[in-house]
Amino acid sequence: MEGFLRVEKLGKAFVADKPVFSDVSFKLDRGEFVCIIGHSGCGKTTILNVIAGLDTASTGHVFMDGREVAGPSLERGVVFQSHALMPWLTVRKNIAFAVESRWPEKSAAQIDEAVRAAVELVGLTPAIDKLPSQLSGGMKQRVGIARAFAIQPKMLLLDEPFGALDALTRGTIQEELISIVRKTQQTVFMITHDVDEAILLADRILLMKNGGETSSGYVPGGVAEVVVNTLPKDRSRQTLHHLDGYYELRNNIVDFLVTRAKHH
Amino acid sequence: MNPSLFKSLGFRAGLVSVLIFVFILAAWHAATLPSRPAAAPTTAVSAEQAEYDKLMGKSAPAAGEAAKTTGFPTLAQMGDTIVKQLSNPFYDNGPNDKGIAIQLAYSLARVGLGFLIACAVAIPLGFLIGMSPLLRRALDPYIQVLKPISPLAWMPLALYTIKDSSISGVFVIFICSVWPMLLNTAFGVASVKREWLNVASTLEVKPLRKALKVILPAAAPTILTGMRISMGIAWLVIVAAEMLVGGTGIGYFVWNEWNNLSLTNVIFAILVIGVVGMLLDLLFARLQRAVTYVE
Ligand SMILES: Nc1ncnc2c1ncn2[C@@H]1O[C@H](COP(=O)(O)OP(=O)(O)O)[C@@H](O)[C@H]1O
Ligand SMILES: [Mg+2]
Numbered sequence: 001m002e003g004f005l006r007v008e009k010l011g012k013a014f015v016a017d018k019p020v021f022s023d024v025s026f027k028l029d030r031g032e033f034v035c036i037i038g039h040s041g042c043g044k045t046t047i048l049n050v051i052a053g054l055d056t057a058s059t060g061h062v063f064m065d066g067r068e069v070a071g072p073s074l075e076r077g078v079v080f081q082s083h084a085l086m087p088w089l090t091v092r093k094n095i096a097f098a099v100e101s102r103w104p105e106k107s108a109a110q111i112d113e114a115v116r117a118a119v120e121l122v123g124l125t126p127a128i129d130k131l132p133s134q135l136s137g138g139m140k141q142r143v144g145i146a147r148a149f150a151i152q153p154k155m156l157l158l159d160e161p162f163g164a165l166d167a168l169t170r171g172t173i174q175e176e177l178i179s180i181v182r183k184t185q186q187t188v189f190m191i192t193h194d195v196d197e198a199i200l201l202a203d204r205i206l207l208m209k210n211g212g213e214t215s216s217g218y219v220p221g222g223v224a225e226v227v228v229n230t231l232p233k234d235r236s237r238q239t240l241h242h243l244d245g246y247y248e249l250r251n252n253i254v255d256f257l258v259t260r261a262k263h264h
Numbered sequence: 265m266n267p268s269l270f271k272s273l274g275f276r277a278g279l280v281s282v283l284i285f286v287f288i289l290a291a292w293h294a295a296t297l298p299s300r301p302a303a304a305p306t307t308a309v310s311a312e313q314a315e316y317d318k319l320m321g322k323s324a325p326a327a328g329e330a331a332k333t334t335g336f337p338t339l340a341q342m343g344d345t346i347v348k349q350l351s352n353p354f355y356d357n358g359p360n361d362k363g364i365a366i367q368l369a370y371s372l373a374r375v376g377l378g379f380l381i382a383c384a385v386a387i388p389l390g391f392l393i394g395m396s397p398l399l400r401r402a403l404d405p406y407i408q409v410l411k412p413i414s415p416l417a418w419m420p421l422a423l424y425t426i427k428d429s430s431i432s433g434v435f436v437i438f439i440c441s442v443w444p445m446l447l448n449t450a451f452g453v454a455s456v457k458r459e460w461l462n463v464a465s466t467l468e469v470k471p472l473r474k475a476l477k478v479i480l481p482a483a484a485p486t487i488l489t490g491m492r493i494s495m496g497i498a499w500l501v502i503v504a505a506e507m508l509v510g511g512t513g514i515g516y517f518v519w520n521e522w523n524n525l526s527l528t529n530v531i532f533a534i535l536v537i538g539v540v541g542m543l544l545d546l547l548f549a550r551l552q553r554a555v556t557y558v559e
Pocket of ligand 1: 038039041042043045046047
């Protein structure tokens, strides 16, 4: 079996002949955590949406578990950048909506049990009956993560889930995510624009280049480099900076973003 | 007494409201002061006597009679009429003489029925228009032309085709309440956030469940705004419609009392129309608040 998720020669053009990216190919193994990093506008969200089945590519294919992705599916849980909670539903009902969708045959008691387990996973039990508007940004994002985990998807797709959070909250939720992912052996594809976040979380980091005009005409963007994270698996936010190889890794990525990611 | 009570805005506003009310009553009283201090003949008749007269089929020498003789009714005559109408709102002495509650019930029934039919048409259709850009474009010219037509302009056509004045009234209410609801529903549905629909898609929610559990609650505040506007218009239109077709209802009551030259009854009906309109609006404001969410 070649890769749990296979992305093959993906390309997307909103404007004819000027694809945002083209020829994007990569694989994720089961249980792997892969981050994609790149400047805004390079097409990260588009790629994630195509994998989710929410968008269609102009060229190329996505396969998960041997089957081609043809539309959205409960097998892929998505955490949206803007949390995307339904503001008229409490935390409990937001997650229950997902659980009911996943297992329509479950009884109300079983659903509530699954909901409470998911809420506990992200430490939000005291806020379970609150509305999203009564929660802080970090708490809302936790609910989004709990909702994605609650349906026990085969893989998780996260689009800059912590982009809108302050550094402290961000750190806490990153650690929570690490522990949940380790516990559940999830396969994760995540977009970030934070280099440290990528180094902390990812087994591999895809570096994406923007498309743009060059002296020889338009060149589409795409995945330019793949960085394998060689830091020990049990790294944490506190120890990250002291690890051997951290600065090399970080400098390589930052250097890519500053000098190589854009056409000049 | 708590001195801060006098400082609260609500209390002061209430005080000003009461003062305005007193001023209006005083102005009314001053404007209708009789040239000779003669008590209106009706005050001599006890309520029981008036009741008896009515039951005996004698037309009661109501305040209207007095109004005819002294011009604009005085406060006392007005108060008399209000007491009389409110103390016996359900009487029914044939086609031209029914209690205010009965007339109101006719109007409310027409408005309610027309409004409900309008809901049943506008909300599903609004859903379709909101979800399908094709339908939106295709129906837009019709809506743009039909919307500005005064609902009363439909009356002759309704009377001719339906041949029933009461049902024509319902039709007119339907036609005037359908547009705000239709447009608001379509707008509300079309502007449901992409991200909520994406959530529903990734959860493989079936179309009907998506419509009821995601789109409907998301668009509910906008839809209810449309319903509130519709109800406001319907209540405006029903009075005019009933004046036009006659028979029953608060609008017909106003017209009939004008023909009887009973200004106190006309004024009383105007007040009732205002209060009922306000209550209807309050009801929809409540509903609106119940479905509004904070993002
Ligand atoms: N629906 C769309 N129509 C036209 N252009 C789009 C659309 N969606 C995205 N784009 C363009 O595609 C590019 C990539 O967008 P996106 O995938 O959101 O980038 P990223 O997530 O990396 O910031 C951007 O330049 C954006 O303007
Ligand atoms: Mg993006």
